[in-house]
Amino acid sequence: MIDIPVMRWGKPYESLEKADVSHFETGEPIARVSQANGGLLARDMRKADGARQLLREFSIDDLIQLTAKAADLFENETLPLGSGTQAPDEFVTHQSASTGLPEVMCRSNMKKNSFVLRNMREILDCLTRGLPWDILSRGYGAESRGVVVSYQAQTSVLGAVLPSNSPGVHTLWLPVIPLQFGLVLKPGSSEPWTAYRIASAFEQAGIPSEAMGLYPGGHDVGSTLLASCQRSMVFGSEKTVNQYAGDPRVQVHGPGFSKIFLGEDCVDRWEEFIELMVESVYVNGGRSCINCSSIFAPRHTHEIAQAIAEKLGPTEPLPTTDPEAGLAAFTTPGVGAAIWNMVQQDLQAEGVTHCTADYGPRLVERERYSYLRPVVAHADNSDCAIATKEFMFPFVTVVKCPQKDMIKKAGPTLVGTAITEDQAWIEQLTAATTIDRLNIGPIATNRLNWLQPHEGNLIDFLFRSRAYQVANQDMVQSLNS
Amino acid sequence: MSSSTDLETAKHRAKQELDQHACEMVQRHFHESTGCPFWLQKKSELGFDPLTEIQCYEDLRKFPLFEDEWLRGGPVERWRMKDMSNCPTYVFETGGTTGLPKSRVVVDDFRTDYELFSDTLPDEYFPKGANWLMLGPSGPRRLRLAVEHLAQHRGGICFCIDLDPRWVVKLIKKGWMEHLEAYKIHCIDQAITILTAGHDIQCMFATPKLLDSLCLALEDRGTSLVELGVKGIFSGGTEFTPQWTRYAVEELLGGPAGEGGVYMTPTYGNTLMGLACSKPVTAEEGYKISYYAPQPRAVAEVVSFEDPTSVVGYGETGRVKLTTLTPEFFVPGFLERDEGEREQPFELYPWDGVSGVRPFHQLASSTTVGVY
Numbered sequence: 013m014i015d016i017p018v019m020r021w022g023k024p025y026e027s028l029e030k031a032d033v034s035h036f037e038t039g040e041p042i043a044r045v046s047q048a049n050g051g052l053l054a055r056d057m058r059k060a061d062g063a064r065q066l067l068r069e070f071s072i073d074d075l076i077q078l079t080a081k082a083a084d085l086f087e088n089e090t091l092p093l094g095s096g097t098q099a100p101d102e103f104v105t106h107q108s109a110s111t112g113l114p115e116v117m118c119r120s121n122m123k124k125n126s127f128v129l130r131n132m133r134e135i136l137d138c139l140t141r142g143l144p145w146d147i148l149s150r151g152y153g154a155e156s157r158g159v160v161v162s163y164q165a166q167t168s169v170l171g172a173v174l175p176s177n178s179p180g181v182h183t184l185w186l187p188v189i190p191l192q193f194g195l196v197l198k199p200g201s202s203e204p205w206t207a208y209r210i211a212s213a214f215e216q217a218g219i220p221s222e223a224m225g226l227y228p229g230g231h232d233v234g235s236t237l238l239a240s241c242q243r244s245m246v247f248g249s250e251k252t253v254n255q256y257a258g259d260p261r262v263q264v265h266g267p268g269f270s271k272i273f274l275g276e277d278c279v280d281r282w283e284e285f286i287e288l289m290v291e292s293v294y295v296n297g298g299r300s301c302i303n304c305s306s307i308f309a310p311r312h313t314h315e316i317a318q319a320i321a322e323k324l325g326p327t328e329p330l331p332t333t334d335p336e337a338g339l340a341a342f343t344t345p346g347v348g349a350a351i352w353n354m355v356q357q358d359l360q361a362e363g364v365t366h367c368t369a370d371y372g373p374r375l376v377e378r379e380r381y382s383y384l385r386p387v388v389a390h391a392d393n394s395d396c397a398i399a400t401k402e403f404m405f406p407f408v409t410v411v412k413c414p415q416k417d418m419i420k421k422a423g424p425t426l427v428g429t430a431i432t433e434d435q436a437w438i439e440q441l442t443a444a445t446t447i448d449r450l451n452i453g454p455i456a457t458n459r460l461n462w463l464q465p466h467e468g469n470l471i472d473f474l475f476r477s478r479a480y481q482v483a484n485q486d487m488v489q490s491l492n493s
Numbered sequence: 494m495s496s497s498t499d500l501e502t503a504k505h506r507a508k509q510e511l512d513q514h515a516c517e518m519v520q521r522h523f524h525e526s527t528g529c530p531f532w533l534q535k536k537s538e539l540g541f542d543p544l545t546e547i548q549c550y551e552d553l554r555k556f557p558l559f560e561d562e563w564l565r566g567g568p569v570e571r572w573r574m575k576d577m578s579n580c581p582t583y584v585f586e587t588g589g590t591t592g593l594p595k596s597r598v599v600v601d602d603f604r605t606d607y608e609l610f611s612d613t614l615p616d617e618y619f620p621k622g623a624n625w626l627m628l629g630p631s632g633p634r635r636l637r638l639a640v641e642h643l644a645q646h647r648g649g650i651c652f653c654i655d656l657d658p659r660w661v662v663k664l665i666k667k668g669w670m671e672h673l674e675a676y677k678i679h680c681i682d683q684a685i686t687i688l689t690a691g692h693d694i695q696c697m698f699a700t701p702k703l704l705d706s707l708c709l710a711l712e713d714r715g716t717s718l719v720e721l722g723v724k725g726i727f728s729g730g731t732e733f734t735p736q737w738t739r740y741a742v743e744e745l746l747g748g749p750a751g752e753g754g755v756y757m758t759p760t761y762g763n764t765l766m767g768l769a770c771s772k773p774v775t776a777e778e779g780y781k782i783s784y785y786a787p788q789p790r791a792v793a794e795v796v797s798f799e800d801p802t803s804v805v806g807y808g809e810t811g812r813v814k815l816t817t818l819t820p821e822f823f824v825p826g827f828l829e830r831d832e833g834e835r836e837q838p839f840e841l842y843p844w845d846g847v848s849g850v851r852p853f854h855q856l857a858s859s860t861t862v863g864v865y
Contacts, residue, residue, distance in 0.1 A: 028736040028779060051705035052740050058712075239674060255668050 014043040016094035016204055018228065019211065020056050021063065022221030024094075031228070033202055035109040036343035036381050042106055043094070045204055050232035053196070056225060057169075057240040063194025063223045064168040070219075072145035075190040076132045078217045083129035086213035087122060093208055103209055108332045110202045111177060112341030112381060115332050117296055121180045125206065128183040128462060129213075132190050138463040139187065139471045148471075149192060152480045154491035162480030163471075169194035169225075170474065171241030173234045173248070174207060176200030177340075177404065178299050181247055181265065182210065183462075187470055189219060196225045196241060198233050202343065238262055243474055263473055267402045268301025268426030270457040273441075274309040274316075275432025276415045282312050283319070285431055285454055289408075290323045292429070292457040294386065297340035298406035302427050302449075304457045305402035307410045308394070308418045317367045317390040317410035324386035324406055325371030339405065341381040348375060348382025351403055355387055358398035365390040367410075394421035419444045427457040496840070503843035507788060511844070512549040514789035515818055519547040521574075522823040530571040531563070532823060550792070553816060554802045556825035561765065564595035572598045574821055585635035587764050594633075597764050602821045603635050606767035607643040609787050610760070613770045614647075618725030618756035622648040623695035628684050628703050630658045635764045640698045652692060654683040677703075681710045688721050697726045701733055701741070708745035718755050719747040729760040734851075735780035742776070749776065760784070761850055765824055766791045766815045772839065772846065784850065785842035792816040795835035795847050798855075801828055804845075807835050813847055829853070 017024035027046035034041050067075065085091060090099040098106070100122070107118040128135060140148065143163070147153035152162040170188045174197060175181060188195055199207040207226055215221040227233050238244050238256070245263045246252060253266035272289055274282060292304035309316060330337040342348040352375040359366045367388040368374065376383040386406035391399045394413040400423050401409065413421055419440060422428070428447040431454050432438065438452055449464065451457070460466065482488050522528050523536055523543045536543065541555055564572075569584055577600050585603075586594040625644035631637050631653060644651035664673040684707055688694055697718075699707065704726065711717050718726075726746075741757060742749055750756035761784040762768040769784040769791070786793035795811040797803045805811035813831045817824035832853045836846035 028739055029734060047736065049734075049737055049740055051709075051737070052744070054705070054709060055744060058709075235670070239670065255670075 013041055014094050014096045014098070016043050016045045016208060016228070018046045018048045018052075019208075019221075019224065019226040020052075021059055021225050022215070022223075025052075031201060033110045033204060036112045036202075036341055037109075037378075039380060042109055043204065045199075045201075045228045048227040048229040048233050050229075050236035053225075053227045053229075053233055053236045054240050056227075057196070060169045060194060060196070060241075063225075064165070064192060066220045067189065067192040067194065067223050068149065070192070072136075072149055072190055072192060075192065075219065076136070078214070078219050079129050079132045079186075079190045082210070082213040082217035082219070083126040085216050086129060086209060087126035089213075089216070091209060091212040091216060093212060098205075098209065103205055107203065107205045110205070110343075112343040113297060113299075113332070114330070114334065114337030114340065116335050116337060117340065120296075121182075121206075124180060125182055125186065125210065128186050129210075131462065132187060135462055136187060136190065139465060139469060148475065152491075154488055158488065160480050160482050160488055160491065162478050163475040164478055165193070166474060166476055167193065167242035169196050169241060169243075171196040171198075171237045171244035173198045173237055173244070173246040174200045174203070175247040176202040178247070180296060180300055182206045184265070184466060184470070185245060186210070188474070189214060189223065191470075191474060193474060194223045194225070196227065196237060196244075198237050199226060199228050201228070204228055263468055265301065268303070269306070269400060269402050269422075269424055270302050270304050270427035271306045271308060271422055271425050271429070272304050272457065273415075273418050273422070273428060273430045273432070274307070275430065275434050275437055276310055277434050278431045279309050279312055282309065282316050286316070286319050286323070288429075288454050288456045289316070289320055293320065293388075293408045294324055294327075294338060294406045295456075295458045297338060298386070299340055299404050300458065302458045302460065303406070304427075304429075305408055306400055306422070307408060308413045308422060309410065310413065310415050313392075313410045313412040314365075314390055317365070317388050320408065320410070321367035321371070321388040324388060325368040327386050327406070329376055329383040329385070339383050339385065341378075341383055342404075343381050345380065348377065348384055351405070352384060355384075355401075355403060355407070358396075358401060359387075359389060361396055361398065363392040363396050364398055364409075365392075394418075419446070422446065427451065429453075429455055429457050500838065500840060500843060503840065504838050507838075507843045508550075511789040511792070515550040515553060516547060518818040518820070518823060519543045519553075521820060525575075527574055527576045529574050534571075553825045558801060559824045559827040561595055561827065564597060565593040567596075569596050569598050572596075572822075574600075577821065583638065584633065585638075585764050586633040595764075597635070597822065599635070600821055602767070602819050603639045604642050604646075605819070606787060606790070607639045608646050609790075610768050610770060611643055611646050614725065614727070614758070615756065618750060619647065619696045620724065623724070624649045624692050625651040625696045625698070626684060626687055626694045627651055627653045628680075628697060628699040628707065630656050632657055632659075634658075636698070639768075644696070647696075649696070650692075652687045652694065654680055654687070656680050677706055678710075681706050685710060685714070688723075693722065695722055695724045697723055699726055699728050701728055701730050701737055704728060704741065705745065717747060718745075719753065723755055725756045725758075727758050727760055729762065733759045733761075733782060735774075735782060738774055738780040738782065739776070742780070761793075761847075763815075763829075765822075765827060766793070766817050767819075769793055769847075770842075772836075772842070781848060782850070783836045783846045783848040785836075785844065785846040786815070788842075788844050790817070790819050792818070792844075793847050794845065795833060796828075798832075801826070805835050807837055810834050810849075812853055813850065 017026050029047040030044045032041040033043040090097050104115050104118045108115045154160050172185050197207045211224050247265045253264045256262040256264045329339045374385045384405040389409040391409050391411045394411050398409045399411045425447045427449045429451040430441050522532050580600045583599045585597050627640040641651040746755040748754035759771045759782050769786045772783040794814045795805050796814045813829040815827045830853050831850050833847040833850040836848045838844050
């Protein structure tokens with residue numbers, strides 16, 4: 013079994029308190045993870061400025077190159093991990109065993125992370141809208157048109173309280189190191205693997221290990237991290253989102269409530285879009301915030317729901333090693349049943365039809381874990397509670413709703429795919445502040461273009477654009493060159 | 494005589510003392526001339542006569558478990574012993590964020606408990622005559638007066654801060670984390686003002702969270718508890734884990750006391766029981782914390798989760814059950830909101846102890862611990 017220490021700015025620290033990361037099927041421990049305490053993290057945060065100072069000894073360009081090297085190491089090499097090492101295949105089996113995600117999904121998330129690491133130059137170029145790197149490094153500079161601009165760093169490090177159940181989200185914090193900010197991470201209790209492996213890959217690639225801290229632990233570690241970092245990310249439930257809403261220091265990533273909107277002009281061609289809808293609901297076990305949880309259409313909603321149900325309803329849980337496995341297990345006892353109870357309650361409401369009811373029981377309970385097979389519901393109006401619900405498995409409600417009411421009734425939407433060519437409606441959708449990422453046309457909600465910002469631009473979060481006036485025109489000229 | 498025989502003898506003597514004390518306390522609490530109205534009234538519901546049927550400590554199991562709900566609301570006079578009704582009486586409260594708080598009336602118990610505790614403190618680190626800082630809850634709390642009495646009993650003066658734990662719980666429940674942080678800073682500012690005002694404070698009580706914050710704040714000001722002359726701290730709470738203790742010793746208190754650091758001793762207790770002391774905590778034993786109740790005035794047992802009348806084996810896990818047997822207060826078995834492992838007696842405390850104390854797993858998620 014691997015012993016995984018707390019990493020205090022690159023220095024391993026073995027705690028007296030350890031938590032086992034166990035195999036979800038057998039309960040057998042895979043790793044023993046040292047647990048930090050809040051005070052220890054608060055104390056280490058006094059050295060946070062040192063992380064940025066160290067990284068600023070490298071240029072952003074150098075760090076981008078080292079990040080690309082880290083991508084290959086992360087994806088292909090055996091890397092040090094705590095008391096042992098971990099090969100790429102072991103990473104996949106460990107992650108699958110502790111999270112209940114099929115190996116094929118773990119491998120896909122691994123590729124997603126290495127893709128972002130490898131293509132950091134293009135991603136940063138888009139996030140910064142082509143700003144010269146020097147301006148970010150120095151805090152000020154001149155654009156090619158000769159205008160002095162300033163981007164002031166708002167923190168030395170980015171903190172992140174990471175989830176246990178969704179290894180795909182790590183791409184969000186990967187650009188932080190090449191932007192010369194340190195990282196302070198609280199890995200998820202059953203998914204320490206990605207954070208530790210990326211830290212190891214960075215170190216092996218030549219990025220100073222003192223630029224990163226890894227603090228596994230309990231709730232006090234998470235709250236200390238959020239309190240002591242000037243900029244941090246947290247991944248959690250709607251409750252977590254509400255708790256930190258309005259705190260400019262915290263970027264909250266919660267449920268996505270991602271949706272597909274079928275316009276009046278395209279809805280009669282609904283059959284053309286069924287594959288896209290199924291993919292949006294089903295991919296990655298329905299666990300992502302970018303999975304579609306509601307489909308709004310003005311008509312044909314029963315047929316759409318039945319067609320999706322036909323595709324997804326028969327899906328059975330398969331062993332995690334099966335390349336066809338599409339469902340992820342709920343590894344905490346009782347969670348699957350609790351979610352199913354909530355779904356059932358919503359399904360019983362007036363105007364709601366359970367379209368997957370004929371495909372056998374949805375809740376599959378095993379001794380230590382459970383699965384929920386896909387659920388497709390139909391709501392004959394957008395006021396049904398189920399119309400805007402999201403759950404951590406392939407779940408979707410097809411909602412009958414006039415086009416004119418869709419934006420208002422849909423509520424907060426992380427990814428909104430609008431299948432329409434109606435220019436007037438596109439303008440309304442573009443103006444809708446409740447929609448974060450907007451796809452116009454038949455694009456599955458899960459198909460992210462990495463060159464687009466996700467749930468807030470990381471650059472806007474880490475830097476503040478401000479006035480910066482320089483009297484000496486020669487100095488402006490030199491900045492320009 | 495071997496040390497194991499000595500320990501056996503001490504255990505036997507302690508058990509005899511406990512049996513005798515239990516009988517005496519039952520006589521006192523259930524006799525018409527001395528007992529409080531609550532227990533005298535309860536006697537009729539028991540189905541047995543405590544005055545004749547309690548012959549040893551184990552006989553206390555005939556009583557139903559004590560329900561702390563009985564302590565809510567008035568009149569608190571129902572808890573006053575008949576023969577002490579003319580004595581100056583305090584009332585101490587627990588909780589109270591929502592609804593009625595639980596109350597306990599006290600005449601001398603807190604003084605006796607802390608005088609006994611005082612005997613366990615090493616003079617080297619808690620010098621007689623030294624002044625104290627109480628960095629914990631104020632208001633109607635037993636702890637605040639108890640620590641002040643401890644300081645006075647040892648010949649010193651106790652400085653206190655204003656800290657309302659009920660407001661802290663409200664801030665947490667409302668999710669007002671910025672206000673929570675500001676209130677913590679307010680408390681720490683008070684402490685630093687006292688510590689740096691030339692009062693020659695050498696001893697402290699502090700909760701783990703406040704001690705942590707105080708040390709970091711002092712470090713920000715370029716100083717430390719060691720530099721300010723603090724020699725000994727006693728602290729308490731279920732957050733007092735071996736890891737936290739190690740962190741405190743290594744990173745907050747300037748290293749082990751023997752090597753120039755501040756001495757720290759954990760304690761475990763509540764308004765109902767009093768104060769359990771810890772076996773000395775050492776790095777060699779992995780900072781393991783084992784608490785021993787002040788027998789025979791109070792007893793801490795580790796009982797089965799399923800059957801609270803059955804004590805678990807040594808090293809096994811169970812729920813903490815407290816029994817209080819003082820001349821003022823009788824609690825025949827109260828299930829604490831904590832669990833832990835049963836520990837062996839040893840020379841200093843020849844009776845059972847409890848280690849690894851933490852919130853009872855079935856209640857843990859609904860309990861707000863360590864709020865200040």
